[in-house]
Amino acid sequence: MSAILPPAERLWWKHPLDRVEGLWIAIAFAWCMVMFFMMVGWHIYGKQNLSTETYKTTPEMFSAKTQAMVDKYTVRTETDEKIPVVHPPEGSDVYLIGRLWSWWPILELEKDKTYKLHMTSMDYNHGFSLQPTNINIQVVPGYEHVMKITPNQSGQFSIVCNEFCGINHHTMVGRLYVK
Structure with a gap:
């Protein structure tokens, strides 16, 4: 052959x-x-992957929920853009928006307390990477990603977009405080 x-x-x-x-x-x-x-x-058994729930949403609905949380739990503002820092009580639903080129708002959580973190993107695909803990989640527009989190370390953590989202992708950095 x-x-x-x-x-x-x-x-x-x-x-x-x-x-x-x-x-x-x-x-x-x-x-x-x-x-x-x-x-x-x-x-x-490895407890390395987060189990998330995902729901369909619209930017308007998610923005309204996030704004309600910000109005209720804001403790101060930071940076030149006056980004609100929210400190919700244990067991709260915590909302985080990814959009060109920022994470909004800044979250302040308490160590060893459990929260439900809701995330979405308002425009393009973004990657949620919590540094230095190496938690990575793909944040997709039109979907609300929900996960239970229990911070077990105190400190300041960086939220970095690890999915290329445009010309200012390198500036898409947020903060998370754990007290």
Whole structure:
């Protein structure tokens, strides 16, 4: 048989499987199964992936919820843009908006208390990366991502967009305080 000429027998699937081909198919299938069950195992037992709920939303609805939280729990403003710093009580729904090129508002949470963090993007895909803890979430417009978080370290954390979102992508940095 030649690789240049088409096979004489066009129905290739009716040809018998070579022993070596069968061995490689079996090895590839076994490896796929190992990788599949490792992903499930790491999610359940490794506690490395956040379990999120995702809901459809509109920018107007999410903005209204975020503004209500900001109006209720603002403790001060920071930066030249006067970004509000909100300090919600334990168990609260906390809202965070990603938009060109900022995260809004600044969150101030308490250590070892649980919150429900709601995030969305108002314009383009953004990546939520909490540094230095290495939490990464894709934030997509039109969807509200909800996750339970319990900060276990005090300090100031940076929220960085790790999904290229335009010319000022490098300036899309926010803050999160844990007291």
